[in-house]
Amino acid sequence: MIVSTRKPLDQILPALEGGSRVFIIGCAKCATVCKTGGEEEVFRMQEELTAAGKEVTGTIIIDETCHMLRTGRDLRSRKEQVDEADFLLVLSCGAGIQSVAEASDKKIVAGSDTKFLGNIRRFGQFEQRCSLCGDCRLNDTGGVCPVTVCPKGMLNGPCGGMEDGNCEVDSNNRCVWVTIYERLERQGRVENLDRATPTRDFSHKRHPHNLKLEK
Amino acid sequence: MPAMLSRKMGNNSFIVTAELAPPRGSDMSAFLRMAAFVAPHVDAINVTDNQGANMRMTPLTAAALLVREGIEPIMQITCRDRNRLALQSDLLGAAAMGIHNILALTGDHITCGDHRQGRAVFDLDSVLLIQTIQGLNEGRDINGKPLDGSTMFFVGAAAAPEVEPFIVTRPKLAKKAIAGARFFQTQAVFDPQRLTTFCATVEPLGVKVIAGILVLRSAKMAEYINRNIPGLKIPAAVVERLANSPDPAAEGLRIATELAVRCRDICHGVHLMAMGRDEVVPAIAAALK
Numbered sequence: 033m034i035v036s037t038r039k040p041l042d043q044i045l046p047a048l049e050g051g052s053r054v055f056i057i058g059c060a061k062c063a064t065v066c067k068t069g070g071e072e073e074v075f076r077m078q079e080e081l082t083a084a085g086k087e088v089t090g091t092i093i094i095d096e097t098c099h100m101l102r103t104g105r106d107l108r109s110r111k112e113q114v115d116e117a118d119f120l121l122v123l124s125c126g127a128g129i130q131s132v133a134e135a136s137d138k139k140i141v142a143g144s145d146t147k148f149l150g151n152i153r154r155f156g157q158f159e160q161r162c163s164l165c166g167d168c169r170l171n172d173t174g175g176v177c178p179v180t181v182c183p184k185g186m187l188n189g190p191c192g193g194m195e196d197g198n199c200e201v202d203s204n205n206r207c208v209w210v211t212i213y214e215r216l217e218r219q220g221r222v223e224n225l226d227r228a229t230p231t232r233d234f235s236h237k238r239h240p241h242n243l244k245l246e247k
Numbered sequence: 248m249p250a251m252l253s254r255k256m257g258n259n260s261f262i263v264t265a266e267l268a269p270p271r272g273s274d275m276s277a278f279l280r281m282a283a284f285v286a287p288h289v290d291a292i293n294v295t296d297n298q299g300a301n302m303r304m305t306p307l308t309a310a311a312l313l314v315r316e317g318i319e320p321i322m323q324i325t326c327r328d329r330n331r332l333a334l335q336s337d338l339l340g341a342a343a344m345g346i347h348n349i350l351a352l353t354g355d356h357i358t359c360g361d362h363r364q365g366r367a368v369f370d371l372d373s374v375l376l377i378q379t380i381q382g383l384n385e386g387r388d389i390n391g392k393p394l395d396g397s398t399m400f401f402v403g404a405a406a407a408p409e410v411e412p413f414i415v416t417r418p419k420l421a422k423k424a425i426a427g428a429r430f431f432q433t434q435a436v437f438d439p440q441r442l443t444t445f446c447a448t449v450e451p452l453g454v455k456v457i458a459g460i461l462v463l464r465s466a467k468m469a470e471y472i473n474r475n476i477p478g479l480k481i482p483a484a485v486v487e488r489l490a491n492s493p494d495p496a497a498e499g500l501r502i503a504t505e506l507a508v509r510c511r512d513i514c515h516g517v518h519l520m521a522m523g524r525d526e527v528v529p530a531i532a533a534a535l536k
Contacts, residue, residue, distance in 0.1 A: 183356050183358070183367075184327075184353060184356060184367070184372070185369050185372075186353065186369075186372050187372055187374075188372050188373075188374040188375070188419050188422055189374075189415070189416060189418055189419030189422070190415055190416055190419065191353045191372075191373075191478075192352075192353070192405050192407050192410075192434060192478045193355060193356065193477030193478045194407075194415075194416070194478065195410070195411075195477070195478060196411050197412055200355065200356060200359065200477035200478060201356045201358055201359075207415075209415055210412060213414070213415040222418070225419075226418055226421065226422070227422075228374050228375065228378060228422045228425070228426060229374075229375075231331070231370075231371060231375050232370070234370070
């Protein structure tokens with residue numbers, strides 16, 4: 033899922049200057065799971081804005097804000113409240129925010145920061161394991177991604193900053209190359225690490241991406 | 248300028264290197280003064296590359312100025328601040344300026360230094376950088392395209408003999424050697440026994456080992472390093488020896504000298520990290536004569 037966090041109110045209010053009526057949009061998928069834009073958070077945002085002297089013309093939780101056609105359709109179903117508003121404040125990932133922008137010419141305000149593609153450890157705990165690099169090396173690294181889990185994205189083993197098996201950037205984190213080594217050792221294939229990995233092909237990271245499945 | 252370092256290593260001379268950081272500004276006078284002071288006592292001087300991710304003058308310029316002064320540099324180059332284009336173009340520039348020796352490093356993470364908001368590059372890592380330099384030496388760029396004039400770099404890499412778990416670093420050391428590293432300049436060592444084991448482990452790789460010797464000034468400095476410098480762990484016994492000495496600076500020099508002298512029987516040279524006390528370099532070098 034896409035992990036996002038809510039922007040603090042003092043970063044949102046300046047974007048709402050020059051108008052007082054706000055329509056709030058949440059998302060029932062990722063933003064609900066990471067408590068950025070679910071029912072509760074949309075309600076809290078409404079209260080905060082009201083306390084700050086804004087008028088909330090309405091709220092909606094769209095089932096999947098990244099779905100552009102659905103977002104457009106759901107906003108049309110609330111046309112009056114949307115039309116009344118000076119701003120559409122969106123509490124979803126950046127993809128969802130732009131679905132809203134695609135669907136309406138109103139001023140869009142992002143109420144959240146989109147952080148990473150996250151694995152869910154348990155409720156409310158997310159970890160980045162994949163950075164969507166488009167050039168997957170997991171077959172060579174025992175199913176553990178050094179591109180993502182190592183802050184330097186080291187491809188050929190630990191850097192000189194490893195200390196007692198921990199990372200130089202955050203000593204609370206195990207060096208991913210220790211994890212990879214131990215895993216390959218258990219599987220009897222440490223020799224996987226003997227060959228230098230080819231350089232990464234960053235052309236896979238060229239954006240914007242799009243993909244159209246063959247019919 | 249002749250490339251003496253590779254020749255000396257080839258003759259199995261015991262190598263002594265020191266390191267200098269380029270200035271945090273454009274004034275080269277202190278850097279050149281220190282270089283001139285240290286140079287007669289060492290075989291080459293490492294010029295660091297935004298060491299600890301703290302911004303300083305490019306090592307390319309600083310190393311080139313050493314060449315102009317007749318001093319042999321080992322230019323350090325990291326993958327943190329340059330992508331593959333910038334690495335190759337700086338290396339070609341270095342070759343044109345008469346710089347022969349390169350220490351190819353991944354580099355400390357940008358969050359270790361004074362520009363934490365910057366974007367770290369890490370397009371390549373140290374192994375891939377060494378491979379790339381080997382390619383330049385063979386007259387081709389990273390994509391295999393021929394160069395107008397190949398380089399003749401003598402390439403070294405970093406190693407950490409006392410790191411734990413050491414075994415995890417072993418495949419990478421081998422990859423560095425296969426890629427073209429001819430010498431290791433190690434992270435600071437403190438334990439001759441572990442250095443001996445390290446040398447035995449890497450001996451089949453045919454790479455010279457230049458042991459890092461840190462000259463400490465006080466127990467406080469040792470504790471600061473332990474807290475703040477990635478990959479550097481000064482053992483409690485050393486910190487204690489400094490703490491109990493009436494003259495910790497002299498004690499630090501004594502510890503470093505003892506270790507450097509021991510290294511003569513263990514490895515192929517020492518790399519002196521004087522931590523700004525460059526006046527200690529001649530003293531240690533004299534003890535090694």
